Amino acid sequence: MNETMVCAVGRVATQPVYREMASGPSARFRLAVTARYWDREKNTWADGHTNFFTVWANRQLATNTAASLTVGEPVIVQGRLKVRTDVREGQSWTSADIDAVSIGHDLAWGTSAFRRVAKAETATAPTRPEPNWETPQDGSLGSADAQAQDQAEPAVLT
Structure with missing residues (x-):
């Protein structure tokens, strides 16, 4: 009901991993989102901090994701943000996952040819x-x- 929906614009950081599960197809990949800002001192654009998200896709979206995306491609991902924290072997870690509802190429960086399955x-x-x-x-x-x-x-x- 009160889920945090996000829209992340970034690049595919890892090749999508596709699996056939009992509940249906599933795919995951890492998304790199780097902030860009104008550096007034250097009079040029500069990269800021990079956030990494694990994007999860299910059912037909998983199948299409695995068939369509490769490392380095610019994408737009919309979905539910899930932030998890845990302690394993004395180490504390946090992961930020996006349960994707929609994934597409960012056409600001190039062209794409849509093909209905x-x-x-x-x-x-x-x-x-x-x-x-x-x-x-x-x-x-x-x-x-x-x-x-x-x-x-x-x-x-x-």
Whole structure:
């Protein structure tokens, strides 16, 4: 509900790692985001601090990410920010992850050719039965319809 949504503009720092999980495809890569500022003394642009985020993509976004991104490419990532802290072997560490909703090339730096994925290419992805959206006259759900409704993703209201 109260998630922190971010939009990060940076470069792909590591080659995306693609995995087939029980819950569906998953991919992750590191995103480098470097602040730029105008240095008045040198009269030129300079690099500031670089932040690194681990970007996680799931389902079709994971498949498309693995097929589309390579190291060094400029990208824009939108998603949920998750900051975690932990202590392992006496060492304290913090990680900043982005659970991606959308990933795309930053067209300020070059061109990109969009290609819609054909259904045949996504046939390996697990499929769920289509729920019956019509409510029966008596208001009850058959067992197949109830199971399909339980598996359906919640609707997003805008």
